[in-house]
Amino acid sequence: MMFLKHKYSTEDLIEKCKAADRKACEMLYKQFASKMLAVCLRYATDKMEAEDMLQNGFIRVFNKINDYRGDGSFEGWMRRIMVHCSIEYYRKHHKMVKVDIEESGYEQSVNAAAASSLEAKDLLRIIQELPAGYRMVFNLYAVEGYSHREIAEIAGITEGASKSQLSRARTMLKQRIESLDEKKNYEYAG
Amino acid sequence: MNMQDNEFDDLFRSKLGGLEVQPSAQVWDHIAAGLGNSKKKSILPMLSMAASIVVLLAASTWFLLDKPVKQEQNQVAQIKVTPRNSATIQPQTTIVKQPNTTVETAQTTPGAALVAKTPTAKIKVKSVVKQDITEPVNITPTPVVADKQTQQVLAAVPTQPVAHPVVPEMQLAGSTINSDAPVLKLASTAPTAVTASQVEKKKKHGIHSLGDLINAVVSKVDKREDKLIEFTESDDDQSSITGINLGIIKIKKEK
Numbered sequence: 001m002m003f004l005k006h007k008y009s010t011e012d013l014i015e016k017c018k019a020a021d022r023k024a025c026e027m028l029y030k031q032f033a034s035k036m037l038a039v040c041l042r043y044a045t046d047k048m049e050a051e052d053m054l055q056n057g058f059i060r061v062f063n064k065i066n067d068y069r070g071d072g073s074f075e076g077w078m079r080r081i082m083v084h085c086s087i088e089y090y091r092k093h094h095k096m097v098k099v100d101i102e103e104s105g106y107e108q109s110v111n112a113a114a115a116s117s118l119e120a121k122d123l124l125r126i127i128q129e130l131p132a133g134y135r136m137v138f139n140l141y142a143v144e145g146y147s148h149r150e151i152a153e154i155a156g157i158t159e160g161a162s163k164s165q166l167s168r169a170r171t172m173l174k175q176r177i178e179s180l181d182e183k184k185n186y187e188y189a190g
Numbered sequence: 191m192n193m194q195d196n197e198f199d200d201l202f203r204s205k206l207g208g209l210e211v212q213p214s215a216q217v218w219d220h221i222a223a224g225l226g227n228s229k230k231k232s233i234l235p236m237l238s239m240a241a242s243i244v245v246l247l248a249a250s251t252w253f254l255l256d257k258p259v260k261q262e263q264n265q266v267a268q269i270k271v272t273p274r275n276s277a278t279i280q281p282q283t284t285i286v287k288q289p290n291t292t293v294e295t296a297q298t299t300p301g302a303a304l305v306a307k308t309p310t311a312k313i314k315v316k317s318v319v320k321q322d323i324t325e326p327v328n329i330t331p332t333p334v335v336a337d338k339q340t341q342q343v344l345a346a347v348p349t350q351p352v353a354h355p356v357v358p359e360m361q362l363a364g365s366t367i368n369s370d371a372p373v374l375k376l377a378s379t380a381p382t383a384v385t386a387s388q389v390e391k392k393k394k395h396g397i398h399s400l401g402d403l404i405n406a407v408v409s410k411v412d413k414r415e416d417k418l419i420e421f422t423e424s425d426d427d428q429s430s431i432t433g434i435n436l437g438i439i440k441i442k443k444e445k
Binding site: 037138142143 | 195209213214
């Protein structure tokens, strides 16, 4: 892996991929696959689903590689394709299930120290446990940094729905972090 | 200490943004297969377009040539109807002995006249006449029986070899005649042997290019000596058209 990176720069590989060089495509895939799988995992419920998304995403990356003109980072361009493919996959395989959670009057609070102590894989797990719609909006807004207007366009929902789903997603996540923190404290004490 | 919403979001972004998870090995295989399929698809429409053009052209010429062929077949059928006995053979031998009469009938029968419009047919008629004349004949004064049967055979005989290069079911017609007319057998078997050797020669050349493919398809459909469309049999990629035969219009490049 490492020596390949030294042999060909990403730009070289992109140029070769544009000329339909299969070997270069594989090298490019190996260079970015693990980063892109992490993106897909945030939109999926498990690794199998994420790998399906990754597969669709890379097929599109190679089919559209001639559209990449070199403005902006290649990784960012790829990441956007992965996000779009993940949302498409989710739309195809999951019906938008409306989950009604009780609108609690108070804002759920979370201990900063408790949240920070959680590892990436724990955070990933609690995101994957969210209802699909919440998961999508939270990812797009909080991690990808899209605005509500952009999310409305990408996900095919209204801006209002995007906002309400984001706040519900946050509430659910905070509840989960709290319960995880309590469990940890209990384990230490016990 | 409670977290603000943006702090909360930042926590997820920072912790998950740089995450890497190795995918399982078969994912690349699926991607490679997916890319392979899309490439194959891009070639398919080109091939199907070429094939449909060939089929369309072949069908149209077949339709154009259909009328004369049918008439000839009717006359071949007439021969079949005549009873197979020695009486019918005798009048046939008289045809050979009197070449002038056969030529005349050939020109008067409607079937032969129609076929004579195409250049190939003309040549064939001539060859028949030649063969009739050069045939070593010992003139025995057998009485010419001018009954209805003889006239039928008279009308049928000159057109029979003409039908040969066009009608694919020639062997069927030829075999019925073989049993009845030993003289006609000579005339009909000679061209069959030629075409058989031609086919064998063609088959030795494999399909290496699109031109060869079209040649192979056309030869299946078009049984004439000069095909509807012919390409060079060279092994290089750029095959060019060497012959076109649309019945009335015929172009052939000599090698």
